[in-house]
Amino acid sequence: MVENSLKFHKQNISSINSYTRRINDEVNDGQIGYYHLPSFEIDGLIHAISSIKNMDFDSVVLVGVGGSSLGVKALYDMLNLKKELIFLDNLDPFSIEQKSAKINPQKSIFIISSKSGTTIETISIYKYILDKFDIKDYSNFIFITDPNSPLENHAKKINATIFNIPKNVGGRFSVLSAIGLVPLGLCGADIKALLDGANSVKEQYLQNGDDTILQKAYHYATHKSAKINVLFSYSDRLTSFNEWYIQLWAESLGKKRGYKRVGLTPVGLVGSKDQHSFLQLIMEGIKDKTVTFITIKDHGSDIVVPNLNLDFLSGCDFVNSKPISDVFNAQAHSTMQALSSELISIDEIALDRIDEWHCGWLIYYYELLTSAIGVMFGINTYDQPGVEMGKRILKKLLDDSD
Amino acid sequence: MVENSLKFHKQNISSINSYTRRINDEVNDGQIGYYHLPSFEIDGLIHAISSIKNMDFDSVVLVGVGGSSLGVKALYDMLNLKKELIFLDNLDPFSIEQKSAKINPQKSIFIISSKSGTTIETISIYKYILDKFDIKDYSNFIFITDPNSPLENHAKKINATIFNIPKNVGGRFSVLSAIGLVPLGLCGADIKALLDGANSVKEQYLQNGDDTILQKAYHYATHKSAKINVLFSYSDRLTSFNEWYIQLWAESLGKKRGYKRVGLTPVGLVGSKDQHSFLQLIMEGIKDKTVTFITIKDHGSDIVVPNLNLDFLSGCDFVNSKPISDVFNAQAHSTMQALSSELISIDEIALDRIDEWHCGWLIYYYELLTSAIGVMFGINTYDQPGVEMGKRILKKLLDDSD
Numbered sequence: 001m002v003e004n005s006l007k008f009h010k011q012n013i014s015s016i017n018s019y020t021r022r023i024n025d026e027v028n029d030g031q032i033g034y035y036h037l038p039s040f041e042i043d044g045l046i047h048a049i050s051s052i053k054n055m056d057f058d059s060v061v062l063v064g065v066g067g068s069s070l071g072v073k074a075l076y077d078m079l080n081l082k083k084e085l086i087f088l089d090n091l092d093p094f095s096i097e098q099k100s101a102k103i104n105p106q107k108s109i110f111i112i113s114s115k116s117g118t119t120i121e122t123i124s125i126y127k128y129i130l131d132k133f134d135i136k137d138y139s140n141f142i143f144i145t146d147p148n149s150p151l152e153n154h155a156k157k158i159n160a161t162i163f164n165i166p167k168n169v170g171g172r173f174s175v176l177s178a179i180g181l182v183p184l185g186l187c188g189a190d191i192k193a194l195l196d197g198a199n200s201v202k203e204q205y206l207q208n209g210d211d212t213i214l215q216k217a218y219h220y221a222t223h224k225s226a227k228i229n230v231l232f233s234y235s236d237r238l239t240s241f242n243e244w245y246i247q248l249w250a251e252s253l254g255k256k257r258g259y260k261r262v263g264l265t266p267v268g269l270v271g272s273k274d275q276h277s278f279l280q281l282i283m284e285g286i287k288d289k290t291v292t293f294i295t296i297k298d299h300g301s302d303i304v305v306p307n308l309n310l311d312f313l314s315g316c317d318f319v320n321s322k323p324i325s326d327v328f329n330a331q332a333h334s335t336m337q338a339l340s341s342e343l344i345s346i347d348e349i350a351l352d353r354i355d356e357w358h359c360g361w362l363i364y365y366y367e368l369l370t371s372a373i374g375v376m377f378g379i380n381t382y383d384q385p386g387v388e389m390g391k392r393i394l395k396k397l398l399d400d401s402d
Numbered sequence: 403m404v405e406n407s408l409k410f411h412k413q414n415i416s417s418i419n420s421y422t423r424r425i426n427d428e429v430n431d432g433q434i435g436y437y438h439l440p441s442f443e444i445d446g447l448i449h450a451i452s453s454i455k456n457m458d459f460d461s462v463v464l465v466g467v468g469g470s471s472l473g474v475k476a477l478y479d480m481l482n483l484k485k486e487l488i489f490l491d492n493l494d495p496f497s498i499e500q501k502s503a504k505i506n507p508q509k510s511i512f513i514i515s516s517k518s519g520t521t522i523e524t525i526s527i528y529k530y531i532l533d534k535f536d537i538k539d540y541s542n543f544i545f546i547t548d549p550n551s552p553l554e555n556h557a558k559k560i561n562a563t564i565f566n567i568p569k570n571v572g573g574r575f576s577v578l579s580a581i582g583l584v585p586l587g588l589c590g591a592d593i594k595a596l597l598d599g600a601n602s603v604k605e606q607y608l609q610n611g612d613d614t615i616l617q618k619a620y621h622y623a624t625h626k627s628a629k630i631n632v633l634f635s636y637s638d639r640l641t642s643f644n645e646w647y648i649q650l651w652a653e654s655l656g657k658k659r660g661y662k663r664v665g666l667t668p669v670g671l672v673g674s675k676d677q678h679s680f681l682q683l684i685m686e687g688i689k690d691k692t693v694t695f696i697t698i699k700d701h702g703s704d705i706v707v708p709n710l711n712l713d714f715l716s717g718c719d720f721v722n723s724k725p726i727s728d729v730f731n732a733q734a735h736s737t738m739q740a741l742s743s744e745l746i747s748i749d750e751i752a753l754d755r756i757d758e759w760h761c762g763w764l765i766y767y768y769e770l771l772t773s774a775i776g777v778m779f780g781i782n783t784y785d786q787p788g789v790e791m792g793k794r795i796l797k798k799l800l801d802d803s804d
Contacts, residue, residue, distance in 0.1 A: 118717050154713050
């Protein structure tokens with residue numbers, strides 16, 4: 001169960017009705033693929049993953065950047081799975097060397113993920129692996145890419161296993177496709193439950209008329225001064241989820257619309273520790289932020305603050321004998337109250353617990369919210385034209401250096 | 403060596419002269435303690451750390467939140483030290499339980515760090531450790547706290563080792579005091595070199611008249627539309643440094659000045675991977691950001707993109723045979739050029755390498771920059787009044803729940 005309670009004023013329904021229609025058009029015309037991922041038939045995929053799981057391996061090594069790794073890492077870190085998943089997700093030579101030193105190629109499954117199939121970081125790291133481990137046999141290599149991409153053609157040539165991303169599913173919206181399901185399934189995640197959670201969001205907000213997402217999107221899209229959205233997640237396990245949200249939000253919503261620039265800047269915080277960091281700025285700095293809290297009812301731990309009365313430290317005894325979980329969640333709620341008293345727009349997403357169903361819910365909820373804001377901004381939520389110039393300059397810089 | 407090059411217009415020196423005077427006053431009146439940490443006599447501290455290092459231990463366990471852990475983690479993650487340092491830095495019950503399960507209390511040195519000595523998270527986790535490991539002997543416990551704090555009195559009572567933070571050094575400015583030097587020294591860091599690096603910043607910018615920090619502070623403090631500062635660090639090892647910067651910046655600069663709210667929102671990115679995430683927003687979203695790049699000349703790795711020509715992937719061959727380090731740094735420079743073409747204010751801090759000296763440099767550079775902006779904002783950079791309300795509400799919530 002998940003409850004999303006908005007602690008700011010809702011709009012009269014008529015002012016958002018036109019947006020509802022446009023989002024439904026987007027869903028129904030079939031051009032934006034991610035909407036339909038939760039209802040994909042995945043029995044074949046589950047079967048394929050099961051076959052691969054029969055291999056003898058200790059670790060999965062995922063080579064992929066941006067949309068090919070952030071969502072997978074978000075879910076992996078939330079779900080506390082048993083099998084190790086190593087992310088080669090940056091071109092940093094120091095970390096590539098350090099992480100590779102720990103890989104046993106005979107006991108690993110390598111996944112090379114790139115939607116376009118030509119991501120320079122991914123292909124370069126792939127070449128480094130081929131060379132370092134002197135790979136001759138590709139039976140433990142999996143390629144996840146668009147149909148007919150250069151990487152798929154390469155994989156076909158070497159007779160490696162291939163999974164496709166539907167062409168109309170954007171990279172940052174792709175974690176509920178093979179991009180996420182294959183590595184997570186190999187590590188032991190219940191991928192069916194992930195999609196069930198996502199489906200539940202779809203039913204609640206797209207079919208059953210719950211307007212919470214639309215209200216929230218409208219509030220954000222029309223807020224005159226708050227152009228920053230803070231996601232304050234009260235669980236260490238959500239640290240990588242914050243990173244995924246940042247990509248989704250920044251790359252989808254930061255766009256030029258004609259000559260006008262629009263966007264909402266995402267900030268990810270982890271409670272309660274960031275109460276000792278960023279909170280002061282929200283409380284007293286410029287009022288340019290809305291804040292969403294994610295809280296977890298059952299943290300899967302029943303540890304308690306021991307009933308110890310230490311000399312000179314009696315001022316800290318008011319939490320004695322309380323479950324740490326209760327104190328932690330009370331910290332979230334006291335922070336919410338403090339922000340409300342400064343009239344800052346907040347809302348809370350309360351998850352019962354962190355498991356596949358709730359993770360699928362959370363991922364899809366954020367994807368829908370992002371789409372809704374994009375429709376209200378009147379932008380193309382699904383492209384990223386701004387990152388192309390840097391790629392062109394890179395090629396020129398390196399060509400010139402020869 | 404470090405070079406900080408500003409790629410935006412400098413101000414005429416006369417408009418910042420009055421600020422120079424006020425910063426010098428702050429340095430000279432002795433009330434802001436962190437300014438003087440680099441010139442502290444630390445032979446005694448080094449000797450004390452050496453004695454403790456003679457003990458038989460595999461890990462250091464640091465219990466501390468906010469200013470007691472963020473700077474330590476920043477330096478620990480940058481320096482790649484040999485000894486394990488475990489951070490109990492959040493009240494999340496799941497992670498406390500998970501991390502504690504890995505602690506061998508007989509082979510650990512426990513450091514309990516709290517400036518005030520009454521941080522509720524720190525004391526609660528300390529109690530949990532006492533209870534879980536049934537501690538009777540405190541010979542492997544170290545307490546780092548203000549002189550005469552409740553925690554110091556407690557530590558005296560149990561005859562444990564104590565290190566003090568100078569009272570006039572604020573928590574988030576304290577990493578170059580015992581707060582950072584003790585745990586990092588125990589893990590094998592050269593703490594003398596850390597302070598030497600810091601001292602070099604002090605000489606360059608406070609004594610030798612380099613006005614780069616003041617120019618940069620002035621640009622940020624007076625920029626009408628860019629209220630967000632992005633720190634784009636091109637090294638995975640700087641991920642935790644970004645977190646430290648976020649606390650320093652947010653908590654120091656987000657303040658009410660009378661009825662007016664001021665502040666600059668800090669955002670931490672890691673290149674090149676976040677070129678696939680946040681970059682689109684900077685390039686095309688609202689122009690509300692300045693961007694600082696940190697680059698590393700020598701990444702301490704000489705791995706190369708292998709000269710492999712893979713079928714169908716020739717489009718990625720332009721990096722073949724190049725050191726990955728060169729490609730990675732070229733990514734930083736191509737991103738800078740792309741942002742410059744959109745007329746976004748950028749600057750680059752180029753470090754020769756990541757070692758103690760350069761880390762000390764970077765820490766102190768950012769502390770000075772923060773102080774300079776604070777003076778220009780006309781605020782108290784060193785307090786955090788906005789976080790007190792939440793603490794009061796927490797106590798009330800928990801008292802009511804009894």
